[in-house]
Amino acid sequence: MTSAGRFAPSPSGELHVGNLRTAILAWLFARSTGRRFLMRVEDLDRARAGAEAEQLRDLAAIGVTWDGGIVRQTDREHLYAEAIAQLTAAGLTYECFCTRREIQEAPSAPHAPLGAYPGTCRNLNDAERDARRAARPAAVRLRAAVAETTVRDVLHGDYTGVVDDFVLRRNDGVTAYNLAVVVDDAVQGIDQVVRGVDLLPSTPRQAYLASLLNMPVPEYAHVPLVLNSDGARLAKRDGAVTLADLARAGVGADEVRDTLLASLGLPSGPLADALAVFDPAALPREPWVWPGA
Incomplete structure (x- = not known):
């Protein structure tokens, strides 16, 4: 391609x-x-x-x-569903029942940015998941194995950012941006991503996710x-x-x-x-x- x-x-x-x-x-x-x-x-x-x-x-x-x-x-929801199914089959996802307020108010790891997911639902047992599922629909989160990763940017050089257990599918069933953009770029053969510098902090998450899906990591330039x-x-x-x-x-x-x-x-x-x-x-x-x- x-x-x-x-x-x-x-x-x-x-x-x-x-x-x-x-x-x-x-x-x-x-x-x-x-x-x-x-x-x-x-x-x-x-x-x-x-x-x-x-x-x-x-x-x-x-x-x-x-x-x-x-x-x-x-028009591409089937591609996102396939990617989430691939990650789930590898044991790399879990259901999350937290509200945004609960995440903001939960204690987080030292040096983690505000809003980074603290892992509340990461190790729920079956009974706990069943109880929470009855009260609230679940989002799907990535089970990350790293705390940070480094990407190379044409304009900014090496950039190291946090990788937490970010959302792949929201609890309303809508695919999250971080998953959709990774799948779309790979499927379309996009190997150069030029976008605003406000999106640089989310780029390590996307690069890490691409590696888990065996997808290439694009060249980045955040302007x-x-x-x-x-x-x-x-x-x-x-x-x-x-x-x-x-x-x-x-x-x-x-x-x-x-x-x-x-x-x-x-x-x-x-x-x-x-x-x-x-x-x-x-x-x-x-x-x-x-x-x-």
Whole structure:
């Protein structure tokens, strides 16, 4: 299978300029290395009617192109079920009945980050599981054999992060992001993952899970976020930050694209012009403040 990069938005609303900047970077990384560029809609949760069409329209408007059709996670539940069955057969999963509040309030291991699973349900006996199952549906968790692992990132070098018994399937039956993204990338032949740096802390979990499933670990590049003037992560509430909002203010898609390219030290114009001089080593490492926020 030919190697590929990807962009994978969640259709919960319109893309803002921070999302568009990451999409441009993912496209440049893939195209500059001769990879295909794929589009995946991560619609397992929080999908808003019409959002997918809006997002694809905006990506096309700034010149982001992709190869082949659109892949949607809601069409791939059988693949996730197969992966969980594989892990379960190997004794690498268990049922968990904890609420989010119980996890937050439980004592955790020293140096574990807030919210890391403390292992409450890891060693329940059959009677305890039956009693809890009668009161509450179970989530499925990974039975991790390591406390941390290290991944290599193109922009950040070696990054070591916590690996806990994270959720593979929620108690409402929905596949968790950390499992779905690993399976999707492997099945699609995606060997380069470019995304926001806010997802770097979850990457060791995903790399560890890929190794358990005998799936390849992609090359990672976690790119800086776009912030508002207060230094917070950019969001729709920051005003004119989507293409539709900016268009109403008289700012066209080409001008937005050129502003985003300039923030990366790249020439304005079609993305092909930026591709001709694109060098990951020259990319800024710090967050960028959107001038309109």
